[in-house]
Amino acid sequence: xxxxxxxxxxxxxxxxxxxxxxxxxxxxxxxxxxxxxxxxxxxxxxxxxxxxxxxxxxxxxxxxxxxxxxxxxxxxxxxxxxxxxxxxxxxxxxxxxxxxxxxxxxxxxxxxxxxxxxxxxxxxxxxxxxxxxxxxxxxxxxxxxxxxxxxxxxxxxxxxxxxxxxxxxxxxxxxxxxxxxxxxxxxxxxxxxxxxxxxxxxxxxxxxxxxxxxxxxxxxxxxxxxxxxxxxxxxxxxxxxxxxxxxxxxxxxxxxxxxxxxxxxxxxxxxxxxxxxxxxxxxxxxxxxxxxxxxxxxxxxxxxxxxx
Amino acid sequence: xxxxxxxxxxxxxxxxxxxxxxxxxxxxxxxxxxxxxxxxxxxxxxxxxxxxxxxxxxxxxxxxxxxxxxxxxxxxxxxxxxxxxxxxxxxxxxxxxxxxxxxxxxxxxxxxxxxxxxxxxxxxxxxxxxxxxxxxxxxxxxxxxxxxxxxxxxxxxxxxxxxxxxxxxxxxxxxxxxxxxxxxxxxxxxxxxxxxxxxxxxxxxxxxxxxxxxxxxxxxxxxxxxxxxxxxxxxxxxxxxxxxxxxxxxxxxxxxxxxxxxxxxxxxxxxxxxxxxxxxxxxxxxxxxxxxxxxxxxxxxxxxxxxxxxxxx
Numbered sequence: 001x002x003x004x005x006x007x008x009x010x011x012x013x014x015x016x017x018x019x020x021x022x023x024x025x026x027x028x029x030x031x032x033x034x035x036x037x038x039x040x041x042x043x044x045x046x047x048x049x050x051x052x053x054x055x056x057x058x059x060x061x062x063x064x065x066x067x068x069x070x071x072x073x074x075x076x077x078x079x080x081x082x083x084x085x086x087x088x089x090x091x092x093x094x095x096x097x098x099x100x101x102x103x104x105x106x107x108x109x110x111x112x113x114x115x116x117x118x119x120x121x122x123x124x125x126x127x128x129x130x131x132x133x134x135x136x137x138x139x140x141x142x143x144x145x146x147x148x149x150x151x152x153x154x155x156x157x158x159x160x161x162x163x164x165x166x167x168x169x170x171x172x173x174x175x176x177x178x179x180x181x182x183x184x185x186x187x188x189x190x191x192x193x194x195x196x197x198x199x200x201x202x203x204x205x206x207x208x209x210x211x212x213x214x215x216x217x218x219x220x221x222x223x224x225x226x227x228x229x230x231x232x233x234x235x236x237x238x239x240x241x242x243x244x245x246x247x248x249x250x251x252x253x254x255x256x257x258x259x260x261x262x263x264x265x266x267x268x269x270x271x272x273x274x275x276x277x278x279x280x281x282x283x284x285x286x287x288x289x290x291x292x293x294x295x296x297x298x299x300x301x302x303x304x305x306x307x308x
Numbered sequence: 309x310x311x312x313x314x315x316x317x318x319x320x321x322x323x324x325x326x327x328x329x330x331x332x333x334x335x336x337x338x339x340x341x342x343x344x345x346x347x348x349x350x351x352x353x354x355x356x357x358x359x360x361x362x363x364x365x366x367x368x369x370x371x372x373x374x375x376x377x378x379x380x381x382x383x384x385x386x387x388x389x390x391x392x393x394x395x396x397x398x399x400x401x402x403x404x405x406x407x408x409x410x411x412x413x414x415x416x417x418x419x420x421x422x423x424x425x426x427x428x429x430x431x432x433x434x435x436x437x438x439x440x441x442x443x444x445x446x447x448x449x450x451x452x453x454x455x456x457x458x459x460x461x462x463x464x465x466x467x468x469x470x471x472x473x474x475x476x477x478x479x480x481x482x483x484x485x486x487x488x489x490x491x492x493x494x495x496x497x498x499x500x501x502x503x504x505x506x507x508x509x510x511x512x513x514x515x516x517x518x519x520x521x522x523x524x525x526x527x528x529x530x531x532x533x534x535x536x537x538x539x540x541x542x543x544x545x546x547x548x549x550x551x552x553x554x555x556x557x558x559x560x561x562x563x564x565x566x567x568x569x570x571x572x573x574x575x576x577x578x579x580x581x582x583x584x585x586x587x588x589x590x591x592x593x594x595x596x597x598x599x600x601x602x603x604x605x606x607x608x609x610x611x612x613x614x615x616x617x618x619x620x621x
Contacts, residue, residue, distance in 0.1 A: 018455050023467065140602040142553055144560050144576065145594040152587050243462035247560050251580070262561045265470050277467055281459050288458060 008292055012285045019281045020069065023274055024062055052078065052271075074275030079267050085275035089260060094279075096166055097249065097256035101241045104176040108183030108237065113230065115184070116191025117218060120226070123196055131188055138185030144247040147178035151251060164253035175252045179244045183237045187230050194226040201225075231295050235288040242280060346614040353610020356603040363600060367413040376404035378411035379568035387586055396592045400582060408570055409592050415571040416600065419482065420552035423489035428544045430490060431497025432533065438498070439505035440528050450502070453495055461492045465554065468492075469563045481565045485558070489551050497543050504536040538615035545611055549604035556597050572597045 049055045052075075053064060068075065074085035083089060119131035154174060155163035161170050198204060199222065207217045245258030253259075257276065264272040337345075348354050371378055376394070381402030390397040396405035438449040456464075468488035508514065509532060517527050533540075558564055559573025560580075570578075572593045579589035 015455050015458050019459055026467065136602070136605070140549075140605055141598045142556055142560075142594075142601070144557070145598060148576070148580070148583060148590050148594060152583055152590075156584050239460040243460050246462070246466075247557060250561065265466055266562050268470065273467065273470060277463055280463055284460055285458055 004296075005293065008289055012289050015285055016278075016282055020066065020278055021062075023277055024065060025058075027270060027274060069278070074278070075271040077264075077269055078271050079264075079269040085272055089272055090257065090276065090279050093255060093257040093260045096254060097242075097245050097258050100166075100172060100175055100179070100249070100254060100256060101238070101245065103172050104179040104241050104244075105183065105237060107176050108180040108187055108241075109230070111180070112184045112187025113191050113223065113227075115188040117195055117223065117226070119188065119192040120195030120199060121218065123199075128192075131192065135185040135188040138181040138188075141181065143178050143181055143244045144251060146181050147175070147248050147251045150174045150178055166254045166256075171252075171254075175248050175254055178251070179241055179248050182240055182244070186233055186237070190229040190233055191226055194229050195222060198222055198225045228295070228299055231291060231298060234291045234294075235284075238287045239284050242284065343611075343614045347610055350610040350613065353607050353614075356606035356610065359599065359603040360607060363413060363596075363603070364417060367410045367417060370410040371407055371414065374404070374407045376407045378403065378408050378570065387582070387589075389586075390588055397586070397588050399578070399589055400586075405575075405589060405592055408575060409572070409596050412570045412572040412575045412593060413596055413600065415482070415565060415569065416552050416555055416573070416597070419485055419489075419555045419571070420548040420604075423486050423493065423551040424544050424547040426486065426490040427494040427497055427547055428540065431494035431543075432501050432536075432540060434494060435498035435501030436505050436528055436533055436536075439502040440509060440524070440532065446502075453498060456492075456495055462554065462557070464492050465489065465558070466563065469558060481569075485555060485564075489554065493547060493550065497540070497547070500539055500543055501533075501536055504539055505532050508532050508535050542608060542612045542615060545604065545608035549601040549608070552597070552604070553601055572600075 046055070053061055056064075065075075072086055074090070077083040077085060077089065115131040115134065119128040122128050151163055151174065154160050161174055162168075163174075165171055203225075204217065204221055207221045212221075242258070245254075245256060246262050247258075248254070249256040249259035250262060261273070261276045264276065347357075381398065381404070383402050385394075385398050386400055386402040388394055388398040388402075390405075394404050394406060396409060399405055399408065434449065434453075438446045465488045468491060469484060514527060514531060517531050522530070555564065555571060556573030556576065559571055560577045562577065564574045564577070565571050575593035576590055576597070579586065579593070583590055
């Protein structure tokens, strides 16, 4: 176990290093610079370049950038002068995104597992068909369409929920629902397929034959054995919620890192874009790492191997 | 014949009528014909195919023949609700939304198809080379894929779009978008093709081809890749809706085509500001995106079943 964790940890570090290197050189090797489009004199531009260290050779810049990142310093925003990428942007906005993300993941899990078990238990019946329909629609309708429809009907027409802002629990409902569409659908499908397989296995028959309570059979024996594919999907799910937050936070005016990232992209605030991308990648890779470990904890039968 | 063990009188020549009972009169059914038969029997995916074809035809024809053009409008009739003259209403500068939705579908589908095709080529080449030559090359190539796989693709595409699509380079967005998609989405294709070829290359027909002196490339291109065509086709079909979805997503956050060009995503994005007053401006393009993606997904599902009935669960 310890050996496996160490291996995976080193592989994750390598991946993060590659991401940083790729992003850095991609950004530096493109023609033009962050101040090319600003209306300033040649001299002022040179001064700006010198201030951000852009006048040094690329390799030297790279070494400096790496050293700064190791100290947790992603530099300062190139558009909002003086704003630190880590302190004033990432740590300012990410908690909101994280809260929304956690609510959305919880919603996807609860609804997806529920629908999946229901569909699997009532295979071929009406409930199964309804759940399959929901899962198909959830995959095909883009999150921003679900979001806009909710915003217009529930928010503007019915006035049941507030449309913008992020202060009370009522603000979470619509964005979290819109973000959950895809995750919910995938979890429903995965759970259904696995539960149909598990349902007919020997241990389930034994549980029924012993005369156990129906909910014990489904939740203790059925759910536990159907949950593995869902755990594998947790990594992609988190990545999905994260990228989905780019549009959903913008749509519902949530002050999160996603909407801030998109604004930085359109303003071409290079240092912020790079800092946020690297932060996101580290976050995703860390999540995948945790999911891998969780996977082994849930199912001890799985042999720890590093040949994935 | 004077064989003591057989009595020749027991044997007679078969008549022509008797010979005909063994002749093959029905045409032999090839693989693709078989696939087509199975596909057309699947009502859902056949309907999806028809919808895709209909939308494509409309997207080509309607913006050309319509009196209203996608880029001209009259301010007097701006923000009209759907009516007999303008079926889907008009937008904030009086352009006909019906024409614009089909015009937008053009770019959405075009980007989806081209991106899927490029990913097909890159993914198949990468995956098959990696699997076929194996050894150290395979390990290194798959390590690269693993690294790319652990980064969320959307973020990756956003960076590429930002850096490739600098201000001042107007009209280059389509190219940029296709390049950005192509650099990212071949990964799943490469993995699938690699998996298939790893299995196939152990089989006897590969050994036979090699024994007959076929070169590595010939074995790869003539024998291995044609045997993976089923899963390659399905993966490509599934890439199209993904690319259309991603295009809409990027356009919705403002990284899409610039005016007067429009895709379904930019139409939704433009309609967002007036959502409270003019919901129909958002509704129609959003419905169109959903229908296109749904149709491609259902068709892809049916195609998978038709190409390989064994895979059906």
